Amino acid sequence: MKRFLVVLFVVSCLALPTSSLAEDGTAGLAFLKLGVGARAIAMGDAYTAVGGDAMSMYWNPAGTVSVDGIDVGLMHAEWFQDIRYEFVGAAKSDGSQGFGLSVVGLYMDDLERREGPTSEPIGHFGVFDFAFTGNYSRRLTESFDVGCSVKYLHQKIDTEVADGVAADLGAIYRFPMVTGLSAGVSVQNLGPQMSFIEEKFDLPVLFRVGAAYGTPVPALNGDLLLSSDAVVPGDGDTKAHFGIEFEYAKMFALRAGYRTGWDNQDISVGFGAKVRGVRIDYAYVPFYSDLGDTHRVSLGFAL
Secondary structure, X not given: OHHHHHHHHHHHHHOOOHHHOOOOOOOOOHHHHOOOOHHHHHOOOOXXXXXXXXXXXXXXXXXXXXXXXXXXXXXXXXXXXXXXEEEEEEEEEOOOEEEEEEEEEEEEEEEEEOOOOOOOOOEEEEEEEEEEEEEEEEXXXXXXXXXXXXXXXXXXXXXXXXXXEEEEEEEEEEOOOOOOEEEEEEEEEEOOOEEEOOEEEOOOOEEEEEEEEEEEEHHHOEEEEEEEEEEEEOOOOOEEEEEEEEEEOOOEEXXXXXXXXXXXXXXXXXXXEEEOOEEEEEEEEEEOOOOEXXXXXXXXXXX
16 A cells, blocks of 8 residues: 555656646746755755755655654845845654645835836835745655645735645655665646736746765764755756755754756855754855845754
């Protein structure tokens, strides 16, 4: 029976109807493509097979079952052009099943309102997007976890609003014969079209397949983590993501990542510190084409 459930879940993730995919570059709510957690961002967004904290419910809903007790995560991101991106979430697991709740939001400072070529704006308006997520994950076997998340989506530009729903599915498999090796798959933002004013648009579906390998390095009194993801947007070309982390004495970590397939970003770097269950992480990602640089700061609490 367990084998049947494993096969059924993986097939449901990979064999989705092509009608759920938008045409190239046409999906809306692009903020749903933005990753959360400075640790994951510094590692090149290669986090599908990692799991184990509140941030992981964004990358793979199966990751929350690996949380040790209760984990709380917060993130603040400073983007270019005065764009800000926030996340707050909490996850709880007893080792056999996990639960999580999170809110992620993107907002901008007031934008100038113009109805034609004028020297002064006639007013200002704001932009605000957010997603509220509920998560459930379960350990089917000692090696195999599955999870799902349901999201309520909201977009507001000036006085116009759009609301919708979406779901994520995910799985993580830990290889019994290779200690520290895991693989993950997730499908994000599955849902019906949304409407804004009179325009309909598709959600930004993302397919992720990843692997992670962690091993102790006794000679350096630390632990090494390597990760990689293949990301297939429903409205774009396949991307490849790679990450590395070295954690010294389970207290200090250095991280780096690399992305391929993106027009305006590739490298990322960051660091983290952990003391008595409190984690602080930072990630720096430069953007090209004169867009500017981005900074993420995360806090985590193991309760």
